[in-house]
Amino acid sequence: MRTASKDKLTSLASVNGSDLYGVNEKGTVERLTPAGDWSFDPPSKARWVFPQPNGSLVIAGDTGGETSLWLIQPTDDEVLQTATLPPVSRGVRTQVGDRLYFTVDSGLIGVRVRDLSVLKGIRTDAPVQAVVPTPSGDRLYVAMKGMNQISVIDRYSDELTETVNVPGPVAELRMDPLGQTILAKPADGGDSAWVIGIGSDKVNGTIRTEWRQDLPGYGPARTIATVHGS
Secondary structure (H helix, E strand, O other): OOOOOOOOOEEEEOOOOOOEEEEOOOOOEEEEOOOOOEEEOOOOOEEEEEEOOOOOEEEEEEEOOEEEEEEEOOOOOOEEEEEEEOOOOEEEEOOOOOEEEEEEOOEEEEEEOOOOEEOOOEEOOOOEEEEEEOOOOOEEEEEEOOOOEEEEEEOOOOEEEEEEEOOOOEEEEEEOOOOOEEEEEEOOOOOEEEEEEOOOOEEEEEEEOOOOOOOOEEEOOOEEEOOOOO
């Protein structure tokens, strides 16, 4: 073990567990690896980083009243592609690494990673609170503010295909790495989480747990690790 960095980093992300990306307080992108570190100063301060399975990196930052995207191939400092989006509040990537999705006031915007081309927008009935893709990237599960449901969006048609009814509004979503279940955090807090089946698109049950950055989480053999106090 060693101290990887003394800088305070946000937006930590990795696709292989070895190359770790983050953004420091100056908005510079840093990559930490066992072999050595590397940094990159984007055209404006970075906000998020999205490393891809093919080794490329998408960087998102705020430029004026817009969100800018830059595609690079570390450790080369050349910007290969750029894109401009309306102001976004969060972003997620599909595990297969072919698309990114960003939340905007009207719903979601998809971006094709290969060339940063912007896809057709997906409108939602209320502002998006949380979104997670399935591991294959074929569906998106979207929770909206104040609504007792989760919308299922097909990535090929970019349209709503199903709705999962839940007991109340949802604050956060956490996907099973195998794509079998989703954990949903109730918006009113509390000490429980709903377990949603991917195949049935129904709430399978409720588990007692606090919700932290690391837990509840998924373990082997379809187990769920929960946390209670200390």
